[in-house]
Structures are given as structure tokens and as C-alpha cells.
Amino acid sequence: MKADLFQAPDYYQIDDLLTEEHKLIRDAARDWVKKEVSPIIEQHAQEATFPKHLLVGLASIGAFGPTIPEAYGGVGLDYISYGLLMQEIERGDSGLRSTASVQSSLVMHPINTYGSEEQKQKYLPKLATGELMGCFGLTEPDHGSNPSGMNSKIVDKGDHYLLNGAKMWISNAPFADIAVVWAKDENGRIKGMIVERSMEGFSTPETHNKWSLRTSATGELIFNDVKVPKENILPGKDGLGAPLGCLDSARYGIAWGAIGAAMDCYDTALRYAKERIQFGKPIAATQLQQKKLAEMITEITKAQLLALRLGQLKNEGRATTAQISMAKRNNVSMALNIAREARQVLGAMGITGDYSIMRHMMNLESVVTYEGTHDIHLLITGMDITGHSAFK
Ligand SMILES: Cc1cc2nc3c(=O)[nH]c(=O)nc-3n(C[C@H](O)[C@H](O)[C@H](O)COP(=O)(O)OP(=O)(O)OC[C@H]3O[C@@H](n4cnc5c(N)ncnc54)[C@H](O)[C@@H]3O)c2cc1C
Numbered sequence: 001m002k003a004d005l006f007q008a009p010d011y012y013q014i015d016d017l018l019t020e021e022h023k024l025i026r027d028a029a030r031d032w033v034k035k036e037v038s039p040i041i042e043q044h045a046q047e048a049t050f051p052k053h054l055l056v057g058l059a060s061i062g063a064f065g066p067t068i069p070e071a072y073g074g075v076g077l078d079y080i081s082y083g084l085l086m087q088e089i090e091r092g093d094s095g096l097r098s099t100a101s102v103q104s105s106l107v108m109h110p111i112n113t114y115g116s117e118e119q120k121q122k123y124l125p126k127l128a129t130g131e132l133m134g135c136f137g138l139t140e141p142d143h144g145s146n147p148s149g150m151n152s153k154i155v156d157k158g159d160h161y162l163l164n165g166a167k168m169w170i171s172n173a174p175f176a177d178i179a180v181v182w183a184k185d186e187n188g189r190i191k192g193m194i195v196e197r198s199m200e201g202f203s204t205p206e207t208h209n210k211w212s213l214r215t216s217a218t219g220e221l222i223f224n225d226v227k228v229p230k231e232n233i234l235p236g237k238d239g240l241g242a243p244l245g246c247l248d249s250a251r252y253g254i255a256w257g258a259i260g261a262a263m264d265c266y267d268t269a270l271r272y273a274k275e276r277i278q279f280g281k282p283i284a285a286t287q288l289q290q291k292k293l294a295e296m297i298t299e300i301t302k303a304q305l306l307a308l309r310l311g312q313l314k315n316e317g318r319a320t321t322a323q324i325s326m327a328k329r330n331n332v333s334m335a336l337n338i339a340r341e342a343r344q345v346l347g348a349m350g351i352t353g354d355y356s357i358m359r360h361m362m363n364l365e366s367v368v369t370y371e372g373t374h375d376i377h378l379l380i381t382g383m384d385i386t387g388h389s390a391f392k
Helices: 020-047 052-060 079-092 094-114 117-129 241-275 287-315 321-345 347-351 357-367 374-386
Strands: 134-137 153-156 160-171 178-184 190-196 218-229
Touching: 020 052, 020 079, 020 094, 020 357, 052 094, 079 094, 079 241, 079 287, 094 117, 094 134, 094 160, 094 178, 094 190, 094 241, 094 357, 134 160, 153 178, 160 178, 160 190, 178 218, 178 241, 190 218, 190 241, 241 287, 241 321, 241 357, 287 321, 321 347, 321 357, 321 374, 347 357
Parallel strands: 134 178
Antiparallel strands: 153 160, 160 218, 178 190
């Protein structure tokens, strides 16, 4: 892997719209990624191993529960800070950002928002330091885009529920200490619960042979007559809206994270194009490569502005699910297109692990699929503007 010479593009001086605190948090994360992530991440991707030693550093930059109140061990930051953290981490690697997103938005967020006081005190401070790691089980083998059809079930047994079922494609599952799991009760109502690794009948086999998100550990959650104490049920909200609320938070972070991957691809391609001489001149001096680079910076700038405005709305409690869908869909698709174009700018070198572009490109194939596919987010926008659901 080449030395990390990353210089963040800011074509519209968007930095001027950030507070000093935003910039401090962003710059600390950027430095950490340069120092700790860039030198080792390619090898982990090549070997498909999760860089577990980075968990301490992720916690130290505030990546676990940045918006969670300080009283529960969080950092109490606003949503723009959260977005900037996800941007910087994904600039390093989408797999690492996935770990942080799951911990913050899909584990800490539901416990903070729907959990009891006891659950918050028991789990949140340890999740904030990375002493406990979590995963989020919604997707099932037969229910991906349509989680409302889930088959996982809980049956009331007096002082506990008996949980049976299976989840798949679960980020962090192979090493998570706890899982926030969604299952239906006898009345078909979806409930969230905290399942601990030590519970009998619970196993998490790892999913191998991924060509994407190779630094992120993915697995299944298998529940075979798992006794879940009643105090582990999230009491604050049930129904499909509860897990979808978590996805809103995670998708928001992804909308920012994808900008990080795109910035890294653009910056790498720009530097390479200026240095690579063909036909006696830098390839950056050719119209075709300039078209690619000019379109990249245009799309990045639009995505930055979209994310920032969404962050303002989120800070004010006004960001809608449909607005978040639009930003997730647009920004991930933008990043994937930029990765594909940037890889071509590097010619044959673009397919090697000497540069980060191909890794970003493969990672983004998962990012465009998880947390609602590209198609599903389009349907959410379509439903929002027409008032007609085209899902069924
Ligand atoms: C690396 C990775 C990590 C993941 N991590 C997690 C996790 O931590 N927790 C978790 O719960 N899940 C996780 N997921 C699962 C992810 O959220 C699902 O893969 C995603 O929701 C899509 O579901 P599916 O793969 O079953 O595709 P399907 O739902 O089977 O969709 C297949 C195709 O059909 C299209 N489609 C579906 N319905 C419609 C429709 N009505 N109209 C038009 N087109 C449609 C989709 O857009 C897609 O192109 C992860 C996935 C990956 C790849």
C-alpha cells in the first residue's frame, strides 16, 4: 500500500459552514485514519480479517455512540459531527465504518431510544468504550428488503420469552457480545430484544468468501430455544417502525460515509493523473481524464451539500425517512460511480492493492445493497412524492 497522501477536496469551501468543534472532531478522526488505518487496512482486506485492535482507537475518536448523551458514556455530539466521523472512517475503509455504524446506530441508538433505564445503564457505557461490541439482527434468509415478513418468533413463557429463528448477513455477528434482535410475538407484533452471547442456544457462524467488506466480520445469528429474560425486551417501542427508526440513523451515517470513500478515490485519481506521463504529457492534461475528474468533483460537492443540509435537518429533528433515503441512495451511487471511473484513471495499477480504489469499489457494492437497496430507496422517494406505494 502506498503512503497515505490524502488531501480532502472542498471545492465549495464547505468547511466555512462547519463549527470549530466539527472541524476538531473531523481532523482528529482524519489523523487517526492516516496513522492507524491506512498502513494496515489493505492487508486485512487481502486476508479478509477484521482489524480488532482498531476498536480501542475507534472508541477514542468518539465513533461509538457520538450522539449518545455523556451520562451514558456517549460523546453528546450533534449529527453533523456524527456524519463527519463516518465520512473520515469510510475514507479509510467502508468495513470499518460499518462496524462503527452498527455499534452507534443499530445497537446504542435502539437501547438509548427504546431501552429501559436499567438497560441503558447496563449496556451503553461499555458499548461506548468498545468493551462490549454489538450487532443488529433484522435480515433473514427469506426476508431482506421485506423485513415485515420475518419468521423469527418469541413465545411468552412467564418470566422469559423463548426465541427461535435465524438472521443472516449480520455485520459484527462473529465477535459481538450482544445482539439487538427483532422477532415477532404470538400476536405477530415485532419486538426488539437484547440477546447476550452467553445465552444457551445462541450461535453466530461466520460468513466467508465475500469479495466486499472483507475487513468487516459478517455472520448469521441462530436462535435455538434461546431463553430471553423479559427485562431484555426493549420496552419503548414495538412494530416495524422500531427497527426502521434505527435504519434511519444508520442510513444517515452512510450518506456521509460514502462521501469519504468517494473523496479518497477522487484524490488518488487526481494525484495519479498529474504524475502519470503517456504520449509525452501527464494524462491529467487530456480532455477525457479531465472530464472524469471534473465530473467526480462536481458529484462530490453536490453530495457534500446534500449531507450537510440533511445534518442540519437532523439536528433540528426535522429530517424525514424519505429525505434520508434520498441522500443514502444518491451518495452511495455517486461514490460507486466515482470508484469505477477512478479505477480506470489508474489503468492497470488501479486493480492492485497498492491503491485503495478497487477496495473502495468492492466495498461500495455492499453499501449500495445494505440498509435498503438502491431500488428500495428509490421506491421510498417515489412513495413520498406520489402518495402511492409501489412495493407490493
Ligand atoms: C455485507 C453486508 C452486511 C450486512 N449487515 C447487516 C446487518 O448488520 N443487519 C441486518 O439486519 N442486515 C444486514 N445486511 C443485509 C442487508 O440489509 C440486505 O442484504 C438488504 O436489505 C437486501 O436484502 P436481500 O439481500 O435479501 O435482497 P432482496 O430483498 O432479496 O432483493 C434482491 C433484489 O430485488 C430488489 N427488490 C426487492 N424488493 C423489490 C421491490 N418491491 N421492487 C423492486 N425491486 C425489489 C432489490 O432492490 C434487490 O436488487 C447486510 C448485507 C450485506 C451484504
